Amino acid sequence: MPELPDVETMRRYLEATSLQQEIEAVTFHSAGYLLGDDPGPHREAVRRLKGGLEGRSFEDTGRHGKWMFVWLSGDGHQALGLHFGMTGGLKYFRDTADEPAYGRVRFDFTNGYHLAYISMRKLGAVRLIEDVERFINRKELGPDALSKALDFEAFRHLLEDRRTMIKALFLDQQVLAGLGNVYADEILYQAGIHPRTKADELEGHDLGALYEKMHDVLETAIDRQAQPGDFPESYLTVHRHEDGVCPRCGAELERVKVSSRTSYYCPTCQERPTG
DNA sequence: CCTATAGCCTGACGGC
């Protein structure tokens, strides 16, 4: 699931459930790959996470693109950094019977509840971060797709003069942080732009449509808590499957690979690039 | 600068 709207939904979930409770213990279940590179049963990452979290509490949350940050009580600006890869999520629960499958890291609070970081495929990441700003800079993440600072001028500046296909730029977290395969397709569909269009071939009104639809789509998805089943019928995402049909014109949707990712689009509503 | 590929990890699905 985890693109910007999914991560934002989980951020709000954590915010609503898990702040201001002392963390009694942190446990790991075949989470090695999620924690970083150091091998072995007494990995440095485990030692640091336990040391940094136990006895403290979650104070505040933030998000940049697909990364969630949870600031910790105590001195310094330390935060827990969570990335959810392809299959990650969170679950807050009390009874052991409600413990989710594939919980890789579990935070036990002194009030008897637990927060599980879930990841079936282990493609995400769990990190103790000293300084979130520096972390974002080091990863060279682009601006968050919904940040206030990203006004239309800034958005246009990110894309202009790039000869790359627009969908590839949308997927590149160093250009713009937060979009993934599904929402990139949705925004391009809503804007009526073919995924293989080169960015420097986009007209001014195309860029305007992309900027506007990017906000519409992401905000709508967040409103619906990133549940595709609750999306408007006019959304590509609802029809994004084998034999899917364009909700606007009824044409059969087509699939192409862009950046090695499957892209769905409507061959009549999203015009092929002229080049 | 741009594109394509492989690999990380696990499960679901379709075909034989």
Place this chain on the structure above:
DNA sequence: TGCCGTCAGGCTATAG
């Protein structure tokens, strides 16, 4: 039923 290939809403490293 069992086995096999392919694919999946992410990201990185590498090669051309």
